[in-house]
Amino acid sequence: MPQSAQKLRLGALVALVVGSMIGGGIFSLPQNMAASAGAGAVLIGWAITGIGMLTLALVFQTLANRKPELDTGVYAYAKAGFGDYMGFSSAWGYWISAWIGNVSYLVLLFSTLGLFFPAFGEGNTALAIVCASLLLWGIHFVVLSGIREAAFLNLVTTIAKVVPLVLFIVIAALAFKIEVFTADFWGTGNLELGSVLNQVRGMMLVTVWVFIGIEGANIYSARAERRRDIGKATVIGFYSVLLLLVLVNVLSMGILSQPELAALKNPSMAGVLEHVVGRWGALLISVGLVISLLGGLLAWTLLCAEILFAGARDHTMPAFLRKENARQVPSNALWLSNGLIQLMLVITLFNDATYLNLLYLATSMILVPYFWSAAYAVLVSWRGETYEQQPGERRRDLLIALIALLYAAWLLYAGGIQYLLLSALLYAPGALFFAKAKRELGEPVFTLPEKLIFAAVLIGALIAAYGLYDGFLTL
Numbered sequence: 128m129p130q131s132a133q134k135l136r137l138g139a140l141v142a143l144v145v146g147s148m149i150g151g152g153i154f155s156l157p158q159n160m161a162a163s164a165g166a167g168a169v170l171i172g173w174a175i176t177g178i179g180m181l182t183l184a185l186v187f188q189t190l191a192n193r194k195p196e197l198d199t200g201v202y203a204y205a206k207a208g209f210g211d212y213m214g215f216s217s218a219w220g221y222w223i224s225a226w227i228g229n230v231s232y233l234v235l236l237f238s239t240l241g242l243f244f245p246a247f248g249e250g251n252t253a254l255a256i257v258c259a260s261l262l263l264w265g266i267h268f269v270v271l272s273g274i275r276e277a278a279f280l281n282l283v284t285t286i287a288k289v290v291p292l293v294l295f296i297v298i299a300a301l302a303f304k305i306e307v308f309t310a311d312f313w314g315t316g317n318l319e320l321g322s323v324l325n326q327v328r329g330m331m332l333v334t335v336w337v338f339i340g341i342e343g344a345n346i347y348s349a350r351a352e353r354r355r356d357i358g359k360a361t362v363i364g365f366y367s368v369l370l371l372l373v374l375v376n377v378l379s380m381g382i383l384s385q386p387e388l389a390a391l392k393n394p395s396m397a398g399v400l401e402h403v404v405g406r407w408g409a410l411l412i413s414v415g416l417v418i419s420l421l422g423g424l425l426a427w428t429l430l431c432a433e434i435l436f437a438g439a440r441d442h443t444m445p446a447f448l449r450k451e452n453a454r455q456v457p458s459n460a461l462w463l464s465n466g467l468i469q470l471m472l473v474i475t476l477f478n479d480a481t482y483l484n485l486l487y488l489a490t491s492m493i494l495v496p497y498f499w500s501a502a503y504a505v506l507v508s509w510r511g512e513t514y515e516q517q518p519g520e521r522r523r524d525l526l527i528a529l530i531a532l533l534y535a536a537w538l539l540y541a542g543g544i545q546y547l548l549l550s551a552l553l554y555a556p557g558a559l560f561f562a563k564a565k566r567e568l569g570e571p572v573f574t575l576p577e578k579l580i581f582a583a584v585l586i587g588a589l590i591a592a593y594g595l596y597d598g599f600l601t602l
């Protein structure tokens with residue numbers, strides 16, 4: 128929640144979008160992708176992601192231009208298009224995704240330190256969780272005392288993440304061997320991977336994870352100097368980040384084989400670079416990543432609180448989340464978010480959940496807000512209220528929104544039933560908050576269609592709870 132009065136220009140908005148997309152994901156991409164896909168499937172997967180994410184970026188652009196009054200974040204689209212419960216659920220899902228994402232950042236941070244201090248292991252050992260908790264509460268009290276994101280901090284984290292990325296790409300391009308890349312191109316040599324369709328499905332959640340943050344400019348749209356720049360920044364940010372991601376991923380597959388990549392510890396970019404240049408490569412990536420993650424933790428902590436706070440202000444969320452402390456920090460929202468991060472860290476310890484498991488969960492939670500954003504863009508261009516003079520543009524926007532919607536639906540399918548059920552388990556308790564907010568307004572909680580939807584979520588949640596108890600589901 129950058130709160131200075133200064134308005135953001137195009138350059139600053141691009142930096143905001145790119146900065147919110149590049150956090151931890153790219154640094155672990157080589158292993159995360161190889162865990163489920165060979166080179167051929169990776170190329171197909173990136174093609175699907177390229178088209179799908181571009182249409183989603185364009186959806187955010189259209190909505191920023193056509194619906195300027197909806198500037199409180201992604202959930203406002205769902206609420207305007209599909210009613211209060213869908214709006215609430217989008218805010219709830221986005222918020223959960225944001226704080227589970229932070230849990231994954233903490234695990235990745237200590238996994239990175241684990242490359243040098245084995246006691247931290249993969250970031251989920253007892254020692255790692257204790258230290259992660261200390262860091263969590265350190266950040267908590269710093270934010271409570273009123274710190275905001277500062278331009279200087281952003282500059283430092285941006286340099287820290289971009290320098291190692293560019294260096295990696297240059298060195299990896301020189302070390303790239305086409306024989307390595309094409310050996311077992313379709314992953315048939317590794318029976319665990321399954322069919323090509325299976326491989327593509329398996330890598331989909333990772334590709335979404337690395338793009339989370341693409342909606343960043345929309346969330347801060349009230350602060351843009353020119354409204355048109357929001358959409359431009361989103362699309363420019365999309366292309367730059369896509370290029371970096373594909374290069375890091377594809378070049379790695381010409382350095383180590385799929386099974387070798389899949390066996391790397393995260394952050395796997397460190398392992399790949401170490402293989403080429405020796406130990407300093409791992410050190411360089413690790414230093415960049417640790418700084419990037421610290422910046423990311425701060426940014427997403429502020430955002431977690433901001434989502435609940437903004438929701439409480441327009442009565443989507445219960446009123447107690449509106450409470451601010453003397454320093455104008457939404458303190459209840461902050462305590463709730465970080466309290467749940469702490470709980471999740473403990474669950475991570477007892478479930479041996481890894482960074483990869485956590486990012487799958489964080490990503491499946493964000494699919495609902497993305498889905499409703501695309502659906503709302505379909506609705507806006509279908510109804511055509513703001514398109515009176517531009518039938519051609521309306522047809523184009525409708526087509527793009529439909530593709531984005533299809534992509535979002537494919538993601539729900541590709542993510543798989545396990546994560547759908549786990550998401551239902553996390554969505555269901557939201558109803559308590561929703562009901563509280565509704566009661567504060569003196570309104571009935573659910574409309575009839577919403578009752579049916581909630582019933583479906585509840586059934587999913589019960590199956591998931593039983594599955595976790597029985598052991599047929601894990602994190």
Ligand SMILES: NC(=[NH2+])NCCC[C@H](N)C(=O)O
Nearest residue numbers: 148150151152225228229337
């Ligand atoms: N802490 C979070 N919620 N992070 C979500 C953003 C993930 C970001 N795209 C990354 O690759 O790291």
